[in-house]
Amino acid sequence: MPRPLLVSIDLQALNHNFDQVRRLAPQSRVWAVVKSNAYGHGLVRVARALRRADGFAVVDIGDAIRLREVGIRKPVLLMQGVTDATELRVCNEESLHTVVHSIEQVRMMESLLRRRPLDLYLKMNAGMNRLGFPASQYIDIYRRITARQPLNSISLMTHFADADGAGGVDEPLRRFLEACNYLQGERSAANSAALFRYPQAHLDWVRPGIALYGSSPFAEQSASELGLLPVMTLSSALIAIQEVAQGGRVGYGGSFVAPRDMRVGVVACGYADGYPRHATEGTPVLVSGLRAPLIGRVSMEMITVDLTRLPEAQVGSEVVLWGEGLPVDEVAACSGTVGYELLTGLSARVPVEERRAPGDPR
Numbered sequence: 001m002p003r004p005l006l007v008s009i010d011l012q013a014l015n016h017n018f019d020q021v022r023r024l025a026p027q028s029r030v031w032a033v034v035k036s037n038a039y040g041h042g043l044v045r046v047a048r049a050l051r052r053a054d055g056f057a058v059v060d061i062g063d064a065i066r067l068r069e070v071g072i073r074k075p076v077l078l079m080q081g082v083t084d085a086t087e088l089r090v091c092n093e094e095s096l097h098t099v100v101h102s103i104e105q106v107r108m109m110e111s112l113l114r115r116r117p118l119d120l121y122l123k124m125n126a127g128m129n130r131l132g133f134p135a136s137q138y139i140d141i142y143r144r145i146t147a148r149q150p151l152n153s154i155s156l157m158t159h160f161a162d163a164d165g166a167g168g169v170d171e172p173l174r175r176f177l178e179a180c181n182y183l184q185g186e187r188s189a190a191n192s193a194a195l196f197r198y199p200q201a202h203l204d205w206v207r208p209g210i211a212l213y214g215s216s217p218f219a220e221q222s223a224s225e226l227g228l229l230p231v232m233t234l235s236s237a238l239i240a241i242q243e244v245a246q247g248g249r250v251g252y253g254g255s256f257v258a259p260r261d262m263r264v265g266v267v268a269c270g271y272a273d274g275y276p277r278h279a280t281e282g283t284p285v286l287v288s289g290l291r292a293p294l295i296g297r298v299s300m301e302m303i304t305v306d307l308t309r310l311p312e313a314q315v316g317s318e319v320v321l322w323g324e325g326l327p328v329d330e331v332a333a334c335s336g337t338v339g340y341e342l343l344t345g346l347s348a349r350v351p352v353e354e355r356r357a358p359g360d361p362r
């Protein structure tokens, strides 16, 4: 018997979230961000399900090749660009769009012959200080590239550091648009947070990631308040129940001491499955649809929960760790992290089940 652990991917919810993106940015095209195995949801599965996306954005060139191998011919964007001549050749042969963010990449492109003209995204560092050319160099680099490179297209992009926070996008967007005034090319700036909060940043292409998967980019606003549905549900079951007397200890280190006689449920899911090791006491799980708090330390393959208020719970009762009925963002907040980390951190060993719309063939 396999462990009773399963991740279910709801492709209807994924498409619902995509519709929400379209509603918010009706004039823009959508790069669906599917990097990091589509935030843990399965690269090919998600790309096939998002038939209405205008293109797919990845980081790893292996992911781009995989999308081409399974027959996806839509635009694919390498968001960190290429790192060497081999990658540039693949990028050219597979007709990938690629970001150019550094002078090293510019020089590499200039030194190599190619079969086809490139589709480039020239990245501005508008204040995040991670990737891209500063505003002061952006126009010159654009001119250098357009003068020396055979190009199919050149687009302009930036990325916001604080679209989800108090900083907002005003200053970086102003810098970006100012430079864009002098340059030809489609423009792209908005991640999920900017998509929701800053319509003026939608421009020609939006680049949502987390919103597609039904998790909120904001600490203070839930996914359901944003009209999003969870795509991933991680579920398991109770595999044992202990009657623990007052003063008894639970789990490694005995960090939890029973304040009274209690029923403790043991759930088949632990940090080796992707459940956060630092989840604090009180982190909710759903047992047969009802909330129960985590107690004791998270183990490699188990967690323990307080069932005192759930007398109906028994060995075999279904447990939801996050997803439908229990936002991943809430679980993440209890471990001092964000939904992004939990979704992308799910272990590859967890079996996956897909849920589709009735009548949907794939």
Ligand SMILES: Cc1ncc(COP(=O)(O)O)c(C=O)c1O
Pocket (backbone or CB within 6 Å): 033, 079, 159, 190, 191, 192, 193, 207, 208, 209, 210, 211, 217
């Ligand atoms: C350049 C770029 N654009 C868009 C995204 C999507 O961001 P989000 O998942 O917050 O929508 C990311 C993700 O980190 C990114 O690096």
